[in-house]
Amino acid sequence: MTKTDTRDIQATVNQIKELEDCGCEIVRVAVPDKEAANAISAIAKSISLPLVADIHFDHRLALAALQAGADGLRLNPGNIHDKEQIAKIAAAARERGIPIRIGVNAGSLPPDFEPHAPVVSRMVDMVQEQIRLLESLDFSLIKVSLKAFDVPTTIQAYQVVADKIAYPLHLGITEAGLPRTGAVRSAVGIGILLYQGIGDTIRVSLSAHPCEEVFVAYEILKSLGLRQRGPTLVSCPSCGRAEVDVISLAESVSKHLEAVTKPIRVAVMGCVVNGPGEARDADVGLACGKGKGAIFRKGKVVKTVPGENSLEALMTEIRKEL
């Protein structure tokens, strides 16, 4: 999701282009007012990613976003629940073949909706109620999300709903926090669900630049073998056998690999005794010895260089793979 003011068309377009460059495949913008909804028209013409309009409270903003060319809508049933208003949105979306995501958030469930029920059943019941409403309006281009800050609540809500409905599920842990903790929370929640075969799209929410969110999303997908993009760095944790500063070296290699988008597995290991064998799955690797660096491929040493040249020698081998 962009973090610019959607009414600032240039800033929003620039951020979406950054997101596209870092691998984002679908982008959502906040639509807090009519001016933001109208801005979608110019934004959509300047980008190539599908653009989803995030709508709360006012159904007229959904209609304006559709009119302006949004490729998708996210509606929060916690704050748009008038049937006639939803009917107008569904009619306009159906006419254009635009999908609607029913985006339930645990934090914005209406207080009078099943107030005594557990939060998971309230979330699931709200989704099902909205699905029934949209289906009764002859609308079936539906996606669903049920996000919560609490990871077990989110996992349970998706597991329950996945057994009840056949619509695509968009996964996320909402308001996950700063990058370090938020990445872990998102990886646990989204990762468990994806591993169970639940989920069709994902969004990582972090208090950070949105490219950080895309980076974490890819790491989740890569670690489950669901997508490959860019390098995977295998680096040893270091131990008493390490003969160089493995942490600094791994950080330098990671920095050098930032612009690489081709999937490649690169290892940085702290000793020649165990390094190549421990990282035998890596395409290319460096194992450091006393004043020397051994370059290896698939666990076999192919070249030995003086220690001070080892980073450059590793990069030369990597470039051969790209």
Ligand code: SF4
């Ligand atoms: S590769 Fe060597 S230095 Fe790194 S953790 Fe293994 S044994 Fe220790």
